[in-house]
Amino acid sequence: MQIREVFDRKRFVFLDGGMGTQLQTRGLQPGQKPELAALEMPDVLTAIHTDYANAGADILLANTFGANAKKLAGCGHTVEDVVTASIACARKAADTTGALVALDIGPLGELLVPAGTLSFEDAYAEFAQVIRAGTAAGADLVFLETMTDLYELKAAILAAKENCTLPIFTSMSFESRGRTFTGCTVESYAVTAAGLGADAVGINCSLGPKEILPFAQRLCRSVPTGVPVFVKPNAGLPNPDGSYNLDPDGFAAEMKEYAAIGVSMVGGCCGTTPAFIAKLHETFSPLAPAGKIPIRRSCLCTPVRFVEVNGITVVGERINPTGKKRLQQALRDGDSAYPCTQAVAQAEAGAQVLDVNAGLPGIDEAATLEQLVKDLQAVTDLPLQLDSSNPEALSRALRIYNGKPIVNSVNGETETLEKILPLCKKYGAAVVGLALDKGGIPPTVEGRVAIARRIVDAAHAAGIPDEDIYIDCLCLTASAQQEGATQTLQALARCKKELGVRTVLGVSNISFGLPCRGYLNTTFLTMAMSAGLDLAIMNPNTPEMMAAVRAYRVLTCQDPQSTDYVAAYADVQIQTTQTSKSAATVAEVSAAAPGGDALFEAVRRGLKAEARAAADAALTMREPLDVVNTSLIPALDAVGDGFEKGTVFLPQLLQAATAAQAAFEAIKAKIAASGQAQGSKGKIVIATVKGDVHDIGKNIVRVILENYGYDVLDLGRDVDPERVVEAVRQTGAKLVGLSALMTTTVPNMQATIEALHAANLDCKVMVGGAVLTPDYARDIGADYYCKDAKASADLAKQLLG
């Protein structure tokens, strides 16, 4: 067969069937590595391939599924040896019928960060090694299959794209709920794999033909016309004894449905045999694949969240340091917790996409943006808008992003277009185009549409389709250029109509310099939505703006039965009061705390919202440090004492800590806004050691230490000893807290302590974790053992004051 027949889609192309089950039937022993079949039982392996070729398979998958360095470790054979021998067996069989040989690649068998500890870069390197070996051995194509993690698949696709020129087939396995084990949807898989340049996409394993059918239909609708779709189902569902419930006839009968949905390649996975493929061949040979009619839609995604941009879509603007002192501080300190909380808060408020910007003078934007994207995608499911015009920063962020992002932005300048559009194309991202160029923002509608047209043309030339282009006609400040608002909206409407692209606006700019900005923002947003705005970059924490969005969706029939609107507001009562800013708010405040300390009480009783409100009130009258020392800490001490006496239980202690944390956010915001470096009682670096992924204990310690006013730099989990050393050196922290939960990671705790000692750093080390004891702590060189979070706060008090 010629490879072009795959892409012609004139006839059905046949893939082969199960390999593992065939090897077992033909003599593979329990405990024997199937990866080594080409070396240990080459004749058997070749015979299996030959049987598939004779059954009609056009593409034979070499027995290289697990031939990676991790799985072959300790077996005495190199990746190159195993891949070369395996391809040779398949080639021998293929030569008799003219079939093609695929380098078959399965998951590495280890989970990537953040689920596991394998880095994206290491995964890439593992795949690249196999791909180079397969190419050298003469494979005709690369077949990435049985993937369940989109991130791992992305690493594999990039490794294939960058290390060979062979066609790339990709295949994921879905559970009956229509998601992979890691929660990836069919649509997210489709647009991400196709966006990264997969040449054919499919579904294999896990389920039988009947169960996979609806997912295959969705896949056919979600990938571009030129990308063929294939399926390799199991031989039905497993019986209790491990066999499968379909025979070749039953399998072929269920498979027949695929002829009509746009699939053009068929084969089998677990439990299928040459007899299944022969029957499949007999059934499908007289048929021709049905046309595949993809839906052209604008979309962005993460593995678990597929966001179709069809109607107004909210992009949260809060993760942008411009004008935000607290975030600037966090980015400078390398503190990921703060931007991550901002992400979670915006998601809860109704954002569907998050803008991420790390442009801050004096920091390495590329490194910061890359790290920020890694940290954010560990906690949020929302797609990201990578906000930078720095090609290096965009390139690094796009590479490690998991899904299909949007780049914000290019403009009409040739140089920017030439640098950034190819990156968007390579990584399958959508792109925002600003209607401005070297000459600035054109004053006329016509001028902006002309630049937009230029951007659209350049994007097309780079291979980016209309549905992935979002034009920003630029929102000017009404206080400076009042006539600008209408012009922006006119330009927006024309771009949509004449260019057939999506539109985006940073809505809040409109009100800069005017009082009660919410009024202007909401009105302008409403006008823009009416003019056809698709992406609104705004603050979703502003209730009136989210209300305008939800109301607009009701009034334009985008919220059927007003379901979302009712869900958001059924339990809400609107209270609008306009108060004079010049009159003091003291009266209100004192009413909130009649004769007592409202903050103390709220924290003691573990009431989060009340604690935040009480802290805001207290800060209008008292200095931040005074609020910490006279209200917060006494409340925490009271709860802590109760905990030690056994009258307060851990859940209550933690609720108090959460309330105190909410209060502390108010205090930190106040301190950051004042621009003074005050309030810290000392710096503490904490981390869960290398190799350990259990970090709830460390997180409890972080919250409690922060509650007591310490400046905690939390390095996260699975932290290299060198990073701890570096952080202590940079911050000058006098106390380091290390956590390890398992016996196998305690040696890394010891290594971290030794690294700190070797670096001659003047700091004490406290350790904790389920498997530690005071003796054990001493043995590994720690200065202190803390049995719980309260103990670590007591120790910090003793050491740092």
Next chain:
Amino acid sequence: MERRKPAAIRRATALRYMGASGWTPDDATTALLDKAEKQILAIAAPHVVWRVLPLAVLPFDNCGTDLARHLQGCDKALLMAATLGSEIDKFLRRLELTDIASATAADALASVLLEQVCDEWEAEQRPLFEAKGLYLTGRYAPGYGDCPLDLNDELCLAVDSVRGCGLAVTPQHLLTPRKSTTAILGIADHPVTGTRAGCATCHLKETCSFRKRGTTCFNQEG
């Protein structure tokens, strides 16, 4: 294989994991647990995979005295691996960032849910084996007593946990996603119970808070 979720999570056990054994939670804590339970049950995607293998082909030779005692009188083993899936991990990370009290409650509830899933699976398996005149011991997991955590690598490979339920072992032999477990059940042709690791080989025996209170971590009533 996907598994059914129970209607409710055993609250008393969750409280025990939160260091509050036997405590009748106050209203605020009850509300916290109610909400976390609903979320955990919604997000969890429990899966279990298992396989029977003869002890002769399993690498249990240098795995300590506790496992050997557990498998006394058995000639085969039923190996299993179970997980609640990786979306639970992300949910817990999110909570740990914003609300440590809810996070701790959700973490404990997820651990109990995993146990319940395993209990239910085990209760289904027993009669299937007894119908063939075979008996199972209880579940024994690597890492307890003197049985090394490394054994997780072989167990996961044997049951093909990566393909079967998305569960993988890290280079430090930890299971990922976080809410996952493995277990070994001995199979014999006569009734067997197996033996828990007990306290003798536990390296926490000197500092254990359960023992201080005169109970043990594996005593459900404790």
